Amino acid sequence: MTINAATIARAGSAPNVRLWLQVAFWTAIGIVLLVLTGVQFGPAATLSILTVTITQATPITFGALTGICSERTGVVNIGIEGLLLTSAFFGFMVGVYTHNLAIALAGAVMSSALMALLHALLSITFRVDQIISGTVINILAVGMTGYLNRQLFAQGAPPGLTALPRLNIPVLSDLPWIGPILFQQKPLAITAILMVFVVHFALYRTRWGLRTRAVGEHPLAADTVGINVNRLRYVNVVIGGAIAGLGGAFFTLESVPHFEPLMTNGIGFIGLAAMIVGKWTPFGAWGAALLFGVAAAIPTAMQLQSINVPYQLVSLLPYLLTIVVVAGAVGRATPPAADGQPYVRA
Numbered sequence: 001m002t003i004n005a006a007t008i009a010r011a012g013s014a015p016n017v018r019l020w021l022q023v024a025f026w027t028a029i030g031i032v033l034l035v036l037t038g039v040q041f042g043p044a045a046t047l048s049i050l051t052v053t054i055t056q057a058t059p060i061t062f063g064a065l066t067g068i069c070s071e072r073t074g075v076v077n078i079g080i081e082g083l084l085l086t087s088a089f090f091g092f093m094v095g096v097y098t099h100n101l102a103i104a105l106a107g108a109v110m111s112s113a114l115m116a117l118l119h120a121l122l123s124i125t126f127r128v129d130q131i132i133s134g135t136v137i138n139i140l141a142v143g144m145t146g147y148l149n150r151q152l153f154a155q156g157a158p159p160g161l162t163a164l165p166r167l168n169i170p171v172l173s174d175l176p177w178i179g180p181i182l183f184q185q186k187p188l189a190i191t192a193i194l195m196v197f198v199v200h201f202a203l204y205r206t207r208w209g210l211r212t213r214a215v216g217e218h219p220l221a222a223d224t225v226g227i228n229v230n231r232l233r234y235v236n237v238v239i240g241g242a243i244a245g246l247g248g249a250f251f252t253l254e255s256v257p258h259f260e261p262l263m264t265n266g267i268g269f270i271g272l273a274a275m276i277v278g279k280w281t282p283f284g285a286w287g288a289a290l291l292f293g294v295a296a297a298i299p300t301a302m303q304l305q306s307i308n309v310p311y312q313l314v315s316l317l318p319y320l321l322t323i324v325v326v327a328g329a330v331g332r333a334t335p336p337a338a339d340g341q342p343y344v345r346a
Contacts (some may be wrong), residue, residue, distance in 0.1 A: 028189030050181045051298045054189055057286075057293030058254075059084060061192040062247030063271020064278065064285035065199050070116075071201065071280060072216045074338035076130040079119050079137030081268025083241055087112035089145040090263065092259040095161045095252070103326070104161075104253055108244030115141065116241020120234045123325045127342040138268075146261045153259070161257045164188065176291035188246055191288075200282040212236060219343045226268065228276025229343045239321045247271070270318065273326045276333050288325070295321045 025038055029247075053243035061071050063080045091108030122133040123326060165189050167173075172183040182193075203209040211232055214222040219229045252259050280282025295318040 003108075014104060015272055028290055032169040039063050045267065047177065047180065047296065050177075051184075052297035053290060053293040054181060054185055054193075055255075055293075056296040057289040058189045058269045059247040059250045060274055060289040060292055061196065061286055062243055062250070063250040063268050063293075064194055064289055065282060066240040066244040067245070067275040068199065068203075068282060068285060069315045070237045071121050071339050072212050072238045073338055074216045074219060074341055075120070075233050075237050075338060076340040077116075077119065077240065078131060078134035078269075078272060079115070079141075080134075080244055080271050081264055082134075082138035082141030083115050084251070084264045084271075085141040085145055085262070086115050086266045087245040088251040088264060089248075089259050090147065091245075091249040092161070092252035092257075093148070095257070096153075099161065101162070101164055101253060102196045105246075105249050108249035108253065109242050112245030112248055113238050113241040116237050116244070117234075119241075120237040120315065123237075124230050124233050126343065127344075130340050134165070142169075142262065145259075149259060149261060163257045164254045184337045186254045188250045193248070195246075196282045196286045199310035203282065211268065213336075216338055219341075223345060229345070233343075244268075266319070270322050273322050274334075277325055279333050280335060290323060291325070292318055292336065 002036040024266045064083060066080050066083065067077055090111035091104050094107030095104030098104060112336060118140075119133050120136050122128040122136065123130045128136075166186050167183060167190065169183040175178045175183070184191075203212065211222065211227050215227060215229050215232050223229050247262070251263055271289070274288035274292060277288040278286070299315050
């Protein structure tokens with residue numbers, strides 16, 4: 001294989017027709033779920049489910065984008081769950097003591113970025129097995145947040161923290177159907193959608209994106225043309241950590257102004273699954289996140305519509321759907337060629 005600039009340019013090309021067909025397939029499954037729900041429970045339930053879907057897909061989308069930023073440079077990141085949990089706690093803690101949601105959001109992002117930096121240090125500099133490193137992040141997050149929560153809030157959190165307010169975008173929020181679904185959401189839900197477009201543009205239309213894809217596909221070729229492979233990997237893992245910080249902030253600064261141990265409840269792993277199903281592309285991952293969001297939204301919408309279905313039964317749907325979808329994707333989803341491989345400059 002010739003190692004030159006042309007090799008770099010070809011590395012990790014833009015999404016192909018097969019990917020868009022796959023996205024369309026999973027979107028069709030989501031639409032079928034919605035139609036069946038609408039037939040069974042009426043159009044009001046369908047509208048409610050669509051609205052809740054965007055909300056439920058928010059942390060999944062952030063988690064998937066975190067994985068894309070990291071793994072596109074060749075660093076496996078199964079520590080997304082730990083990043084979400086860490087940022088959820090520190091966002092809540094900073095908000096409690098500052099009574100300022102902007103500072104609390106910054107605290108969530110910073111804490112997650114620091115945890116991602118630890119993952120990068122272990123994986124890139126010390127060349128620890130990246131699966132083990134991600135597992136360390138998850139275990140550390142559980143222990144650290146649980147311990148600090150018991151020490152600081154054993155008697156309950158001080159009053160005063162509130163959740164981010166819902167946005168009503170003028171004119172757009174008044175549109176039928178699409179207005180309530182997209183333009184009456186809270187800030188982080190809207191930010192998640194915007195981040196999909198931002199990451200897609202950056203990944204396929206900027207020098208950073210070209211270098212990111214090159215490092216993930218052929219780090220030696222990238223190094224040959226002057227790209228600092230390990231530095232770019234550090235940058236991308238930390239950027240992914242910052243994105244995960246927004247996902248963690250969703251739990252305690254946008255959803256409910258309260259922290260509970262293990263409150264992320266496996267969303268980081270579902271985000272990882274969305275990334276795999278979406279073949280490491282932002283729009284593909286978002287489509288998968290929306291599909292998982294539909295599954296998570298159905299029991300919530302049923303409660304809002306006072307539909308009496310055993311919650312324990314329908315709450316299993318997102319996790320069962322994740323298993324089915326990922327099982328179908330395994331073998332057909334090809335990660336970046338250098339994913340999980342430490343790079344040592346010769």
